[in-house]
Amino acid sequence: MKLNDTILKALNEQVVKEFYSAYLYRSMSSDMKAAGYKGYAHWLMKQYEEEVEHGEKIIAYIEDRDGTIDFGQIDAVASRFDCPLAVAEASLAHEQYVSESIRTIFKAARAEGDIETELFLQWFVNEQVEEEANATEVKAGFEAAGDCKGLRHMFDAQLGKR
Ligand SMILES: [Fe+2]
Numbered sequence: 001m002k003l004n005d006t007i008l009k010a011l012n013e014q015v016v017k018e019f020y021s022a023y024l025y026r027s028m029s030s031d032m033k034a035a036g037y038k039g040y041a042h043w044l045m046k047q048y049e050e051e052v053e054h055g056e057k058i059i060a061y062i063e064d065r066d067g068t069i070d071f072g073q074i075d076a077v078a079s080r081f082d083c084p085l086a087v088a089e090a091s092l093a094h095e096q097y098v099s100e101s102i103r104t105i106f107k108a109a110r111a112e113g114d115i116e117t118e119l120f121l122q123w124f125v126n127e128q129v130e131e132e133a134n135a136t137e138v139k140a141g142f143e144a145a146g147d148c149k150g151l152r153h154m155f156d157a158q159l160g161k162r
């Protein structure tokens, strides 16, 4: 069954948000690499790859429901961040924003009686719980390390194992 216009528009906007997320993590990874945090740079690269997959999942779903992808504008992202903790804080805030966006589409799908989209979005609802938990864990790690360079690099090495 073809998607209705409201849901199609919301899903198209979510595609852009997922690729924006990828772009943001890609930038964060590059900056952390430059700052000497190789482990966190690796962790952020994995995150980048996951975000591309999220975008692809939604594209495939829109295609399956006979919709057209908009491929809208992806905004620029910051290239420099203050420190690993600032990156972790920004990534958590971003994930919370994405979670809210998914919730909004989920509710719209429910209101429209689009049960297929509701079920499709369940995966994203669960994924966002995980994403927020991971971002919170990284933030806590860099918070605990504080100004101690040695501890920061120990935590960085741990993130490199992802
Ligand atoms: Fe995502």
Ligand SMILES: [Fe+2]
Binding pocket: 021, 051, 095, 098, 131
């Ligand atoms: Fe994410």
